[in-house]
Amino acid sequence: MTIEYNPDDFKSTEIGPGYKSLLEVSDLSVSFVQYQKGLRQRVLKVISNLDISLGSGEILAVVGSSGSGKSLLAHAILGILPNNAICSGKILYKNELLTPERQKKIRGSEITLVPQSVNFLDPLMRVSAQVRTAVRQGNPEEAQKKIFRRYDLSEGVGNQYPFQLSGGMARRVLISAAVINGSKLIIADEPTPGLHPEIVTETLNHLRELTDEGCGVMLITHDISTALQVADKIAVFYAGTTIEITPAADFHGQGQALRHPYTKALWQSLPQNDFTPIPGFQPLPANFSEGCLFAPRCGKITSECTGSLPVMQDLRSGKVRCHHAT
Template sequence: MLTIRDLSVGFRRYRGLFRHEETSRLSGLNLTLDAGEVLAVIGGSGAGKSLLAHAILGLLPPNAVLRGKLAFRGQALNPVYPPALRGRKIALIPQQVSHLDPLARTGAQMSWAARRSGSAADTTARLAALGLPPQVAQLFPDQLSGGMARRVLLAMAEAGAPDLLIADEPTAGLDPENRDAVLRMLGEHARRGAGILLITHDLKSVLPIADRVAILDEGRMRGIEFPRNFTGRGAELTSSYARDLWRALPENGFLTDA
């Protein structure tokens, strides 16, 4: 479904009037994502996770320099505006709930998203599927809890049943109950045949729904692992960086080889 080959992203900036330099932020990334698969991309702040999402979606700023190949269902993605987006085949769950319009009620925003995707705008049914009462449709974004807002963003992204759903830190700031609810919904979307690119820093929580885990660090891919290998002291992990990351979690005793 999604193929990424030798992807690099840098940014040009001027030094003086005529000279410019390029700073690299992603370098030599190779990834594939199949239909029905959840691929978790794990990394700390500044690792390049959101930048990867923006590169796929064609949301890079004018001074960005993109190299390599991005293809969706065999069709090359234009780095300025991917053609697949016009058919709502790719959707994004943004990292910040501030992407919701503060001046519009939740139900209206869900209806707009449905109409843009060409699907039925049954707001009550969508809210019920997310475990939310119909009264939520009358609320403004600042009246929603963090968990409610995340689920509304998920409902808007799912409108039109996109083939590829990119979830950028969809559980950030959520309590365990709401976090697990959002992750279950993403897993259900994958079981209906969509590919899920799940971007997060929370390794432990995504292991139950992920099919593979890609480890990103300072713009470079440090390994791609199977969730079942994140157990014990991580002896089955193929990447030493993934092993150190796993061992350093609080529940694993903050252990490292250092």
């Protein structure tokens, strides 16, 4: 059976001029109010002074280790942080402030999340029916069939339950549910862990296709090699803030084009490079200091570093937060 589909059906509507920057996050901080003993509370800052921007047609990879605040950023953009979270700073979507009301209105349609695994699907519902529940406009059944054709999912697959899907199929179902309303901003939170390389590549190609149609994709991952396969720009997270934003092409050789000592260390520690780690570990939010949070592990530390958090500065078509950036 040949499957017919018209690629134009799925093109996102044109993002007007002036939306070169689809998403702009500036000076974002997120804190949690926590109870300690009894009624004593403390405020724990987990994300501080974070800046990123994403244009349409662009894939921005957000790379960092667990606990660096990558997923919290996604939750802040979607407005799904828990009630005890305090958010400050500015998030602009299409040059307009993203207020809680606006977030509520456009998440799931304009802004969407591709979740991590098949566990995010309802285990007791056939996948086609589930994808239909995501449709906001028009005929859900038609929309679901159309999107399944695009992602090469047969009707047989639609009648299956999530546990019956292979890793690659599950991935395509999650993407089709996310993009079925023609979203412009797609946030993919760790979409490829533990998958076979071919499925990883397939998933990344799907994300690339979406940007070719004018969407912006934020790819959140701990795995720098996955990010490098597809991303245009890489934002490196460390202890709740962006320490460097760099074109993906700067990851090459000995890392000489990279700006921040942590990014260089990250690149050097890959098995295909030196595989030599720097010692130490990322501090926990309760132990965040005033100065540069990487300072205790850094070879270039000076008194300047421990005083205050360095500001983000422009350097060679990228950005870096370091007094000693080269």
